[in-house]
Amino acid sequence: AQRVTQPEKLLSVFKGAPVELKCNYSYSGSPELFWYVQYSRQRLQLLLRHISRESIKGFTADLNKGETSFHLKKPFAQEEDSAMYYCAPLNRDDKIIFGKGTRLHILP
Amino acid sequence: EPEVTQTPSHQVTQMGQEVILRCVPISNHLYFYWYRQILGQKVEFLVSFYNNEISEKSEIFDDQFSVERPDGSNFTLKIRSTKLEDSAMYFCATLQGAGPMNTEAFFGQGTRLTVV
Numbered sequence: 001a002q003r004v005t006q007p008e009k010l011l012s013v014f015k016g017a018p019v020e021l022k023c024n025y026s027y028s029g030s031p032e033l034f035w036y037v038q039y040s041r042q043r044l045q046l047l048l049r050h051i052s053r054e055s056i057k058g059f060t061a062d063l064n065k066g067e068t069s070f071h072l073k074k075p076f077a078q079e080e081d082s083a084m085y086y087c088a089p090l091n092r093d094d095k096i097i098f099g100k101g102t103r104l105h106i107l108p
Numbered sequence: 109e110p111e112v113t114q115t116p117s118h119q120v121t122q123m124g125q126e127v128i129l130r131c132v133p134i135s136n137h138l139y140f141y142w143y144r145q146i147l148g149q150k151v152e153f154l155v156s157f158y159n160n161e162i163s164e165k166s167e168i169f170d171d172q173f174s175v176e177r178p179d180g181s182n183f184t185l186k187i188r189s190t191k192l193e194d195s196a197m198y199f200c201a202t203l204q205g206a207g208p209m210n211t212e213a214f215f216g217q218g219t220r221l222t223v224v
Binding site: 032034036043044045046049051086088090094095096097098099100101 | 139141143149150151152153156158163164199201203205211212213214215216217218
């Protein structure tokens with residue numbers, strides 16, 4: 001069965017500390033992987049995708065096919081990073097499935 | 109910048125009534141989705157729509173639900189005989205889908221449905 005696991009419901013990190021939001025997936029084939037973010041009172045929006053291998057707002061995510069993981073990382077957390085983060089694979093059926101999400105809370 | 113628009117932003121309805129949630133997709137997008145998010149829970153896939161038909165639907169999307177594109181622009185979600193547990197935020201999303209870099213989903217701001 002296709003599954004996305006984000007093990008942490010809430011992650012609290014001090015400002016300036018490194019951040020890692022975990023995501024593991026269980027999918028047949030090679031899904032395209034995304035991280036979406038929802039800031040307070042804003043709509044869900046794309047943060048980054050693995051295919052473009054770019055850094056957005058200091059975040060990066062490396063696809064590890066061996067571990068079937070796509071963890072989101074940032075070396076130094078900022079207060080404006082506080083938000084809800086969703087790992088979301090897009091499969092061949094063009095269905096986007098969201099993980100349960102991790103609420104990132106940056107402590108001052 | 110083009111965006112997905114949903115109306116209404118908030119709908120209150122009595123249990124047993126029918127509601128229609130509306131979405132205006134981005135004009136050149138080919139794939140359309142409805143998701144819902146019950147308060148405090150994750151974003152759940154309901155249905156995807158492509159080429160004027162449902163391409164996939166979840167277990168949640170039973171006979172109570174239907175979708176259509178009545179006029180080629182609006183994309184609607186109809187919920188018949190609403191129940192208390194249908195209370196949630198409903199999100200519309202669209203995706204262009206033509207080409208490997210056109211797979212970003214754009215979300216509407218959501219419709220909060222409250223069934224009383």
